[in-house]
Amino acid sequence: MATERVDLEFQERLRRSFAPPALARTFDAYDLVEGFPASEDLVGRFHEIWGRIEEHLDVNLTSEEALKLFPSLLIYDIPDGTRSTLTVRSDVDVGMDAGLYLLALIHTLKGLGGRRAAVMSHTAYNRKRGEEGLDRILAVIAKAMRVAARYTAAHHVNVRWVGMKPDYELRNALLENFPLLEKPSFEVFLLIDYVEEVLEQEGLREQLEGLPDVDVCIRHTKLNLSGGGWIPGKMLKSAFLYSQNGTVFSNWSFDELVAQAAIALLAKVFNSGEGLVKMYGDLDEVKARYQLRELRLFNQQILLRSQPKKLFLFGSPVGLYQVYY
Numbered sequence: 136m137a138t139e140r141v142d143l144e145f146q147e148r149l150r151r152s153f154a155p156p157a158l159a160r161t162f163d164a165y166d167l168v169e170g171f172p173a174s175e176d177l178v179g180r181f182h183e184i185w186g187r188i189e190e191h192l193d194v195n196l197t198s199e200e201a202l203k204l205f206p207s208l209l210i211y212d213i214p215d216g217t218r219s220t221l222t223v224r225s226d227v228d229v230g231m232d233a234g235l236y237l238l239a240l241i242h243t244l245k246g247l248g249g250r251r252a253a254v255m256s257h258t259a260y261n262r263k264r265g266e267e268g269l270d271r272i273l274a275v276i277a278k279a280m281r282v283a284a285r286y287t288a289a290h291h292v293n294v295r296w297v298g299m300k301p302d303y304e305l306r307n308a309l310l311e312n313f314p315l316l317e318k319p320s321f322e323v324f325l326l327i328d329y330v331e332e333v334l335e336q337e338g339l340r341e342q343l344e345g346l347p348d349v350d351v352c353i354r355h356t357k358l359n360l361s362g363g364g365w366i367p368g369k370m371l372k373s374a375f376l377y378s379q380n381g382t383v384f385s386n387w388s389f390d391e392l393v394a395q396a397a398i399a400l401l402a403k404v405f406n407s408g409e410g411l412v413k414m415y416g417d418l419d420e421v422k423a424r425y426q427l428r429e430l431r432l433f434n435q436q437i438l439l440r441s442q443p444k445k446l447f448l449f450g451s452p453v454g455l456y457q458v459y460y
Contacts, residue, residue: 240392
């Protein structure tokens with residue numbers, strides 16, 4: 136019995152050490168969404184975090200200049216790790232927690248001046264896991280639907296569906312809860328039951344209309360793009376950011392979400408002018424890249440706070456950056 140008590144106490148300490156302050160009280164999804172921080176608070180945190188980035192890297196971009204890039208920035212987030220992230224509170228349903236992460240991500244990007252984002256909900260490959268696996272996903276979406284609908288209505292957010300077929304199980308409920316707005320302040324392109332071939336085989340490519348090219352793709356917990364997340368014709372010049380952190384809201388604070396947005400922007404800046412458009416006319420530039428990338432095997436670790444809880448990786452023309460926050 137003593138051993139069991141010690142284990143329980145350890146688990147409780149572990150939970151408290153990782154749970155952001157917003158979840159330190161009794162969980163109520165509606166109250167939590169209404170308690171999301173104001174835009175000026177998010178912008179203030181961005182200035183602080185970008186200032187720390189400037190201390191480590193020569194980015195040639197002030198925080199004010201960086202913020203001006205968000206209206207044209209398109210981040211595509213592929214969530215993962217919801218079932219293997221153990222920072223979920225005992226009184227929080229993991230499905231709702233996953234849905235709250237997506238709302239918090241949207242709220243953060245919108246608060247920093249963003250106008251659009253793309254997010255993966257689930258792929259059609261999930262159907263291969265059988266009815267039980269599919270039912271779990273559908274239950275998660277259905278449970279988070281009302282909270283998400285309340286947020287999108289209050290904050291003038293449009294949801295556009297990518298990959299959703301006419302016979303999708305939750306189609307009617309989703310269309311009813313997320314009506315299109317004429318003048319939204321933010322748009323989310325939500326990939327749902329998605330598979331690349333569907334857009335060609337079933338005439339659904341028009342669902343991509345209005346989606347700009349992806350600037351940065353964020354993939355969580357897996358350092359790859361396998362599993363059906365590629366968006367044809369929209370990712371030819373995108374940077375890739377690996378986030379080694381599961382996508383449940385109780386695993387994130389808004390401070391960390393702002394840091395993720397800042398690092399995603401950094402990945403775009405460091406890879407700008409490379410994909411499909413790079414022209415090598417300067418021999419000195421070629422030599423410098425070769426020396427850093429091939430001879431010195433360049434990679435840089437950046438510590439943005441003393442006790443980091445998040446890890447991000449992205450590449451550049453000269454090597455790898457590992458950013459700890």
